[in-house]
Amino acid sequence: KNEVEQSPQNLTAQEGEFITINCSYSVGISALHWLQQHPGGGIVSLFMLSSGKKKHGRLIATINIQEKHSSLHITASHPRDSAVYICAVSAGNQFYFGTGTSLTVIP
Amino acid sequence: EAQVTQNPRYLITVTGKKLTVTCSQNMNHEYMSWYRQDPGLGLRQIYYSMNVEVTDKGDVPEGYKVSRKEKRNFPLILESPSPNQTSLYFCASSPISSGSTQYFGPGTRLTVL
Numbered sequence: 001k002n003e004v005e006q007s008p009q010n011l012t013a014q015e016g017e018f019i020t021i022n023c024s025y026s027v028g029i030s031a032l033h034w035l036q037q038h039p040g041g042g043i044v045s046l047f048m049l050s051s052g053k054k055k056h057g058r059l060i061a062t063i064n065i066q067e068k069h070s071s072l073h074i075t076a077s078h079p080r081d082s083a084v085y086i087c088a089v090s091a092g093n094q095f096y097f098g099t100g101t102s103l104t105v106i107p
Numbered sequence: 108e109a110q111v112t113q114n115p116r117y118l119i120t121v122t123g124k125k126l127t128v129t130c131s132q133n134m135n136h137e138y139m140s141w142y143r144q145d146p147g148l149g150l151r152q153i154y155y156s157m158n159v160e161v162t163d164k165g166d167v168p169e170g171y172k173v174s175r176k177e178k179r180n181f182p183l184i185l186e187s188p189s190p191n192q193t194s195l196y197f198c199a200s201s202p203i204s205s206g207s208t209q210y211f212g213p214g215t216r217l218t219v220l
């Protein structure tokens with residue numbers, strides 16, 4: 001069972017490109033989270049959202065509750081954005097995670 | 108500095124030798140959780156705790172135990188480790204329940220031979 005599905009699994013982009021990562025979920029949620037994991041393992045939370053849209057610098061996250069879908073956009077991508085991006089949902093008191101999208105931005 | 112700490116960061120052990128991975132947070136968070144991360148499977152929740160003395164199973168609790176005797180600490184105990192518990196383990200905390208931003212520890216890479 002996969003409560004959270006992400007696409008694409010891998011993504012390579014040229015510096016400056018606009019990037020979109022998609023996330024679909026199948027459970028009722030209280031919030032959706034986007035996480036970033038750099039090589040070497042550390043995980044940081046980028047966004048938590050339960051409706052609408054949030055923006056932080058070049059990153060934008062949107063969620064459509066009716067369609068159970070979220071997107072993470074990166075504008076003007078940069079090599080330092082290279083990382084694994086993970087979608088997670090909180091449902092009840094538990095968390096469910098997508099398998100991640102590995103992004104490589106080439107200079 | 109607000110942080111979640113885990114120890115040890117790396118551990119190689121043998122089958123059946125009991126071990127404990129410690130997790131501590133200094134943010135007075137109520138919610139704490141343990142995850143394991145495996146290639147192709149992503150992160151999966153092992154156990155979580157809503158507050159002191161309140162713990163519950165996540166998706167993959169078999170072979171693990173936890174306790175929450177103090178608000179800041181949430182150790183993960185493997186009473187009889189097996190090779191299929193070789194994984195990267197993360198502890199995380201958040202202010203309230205699962206509907207708030209999580210703060211992750213640096214991870215513990217465990218190898219069970």
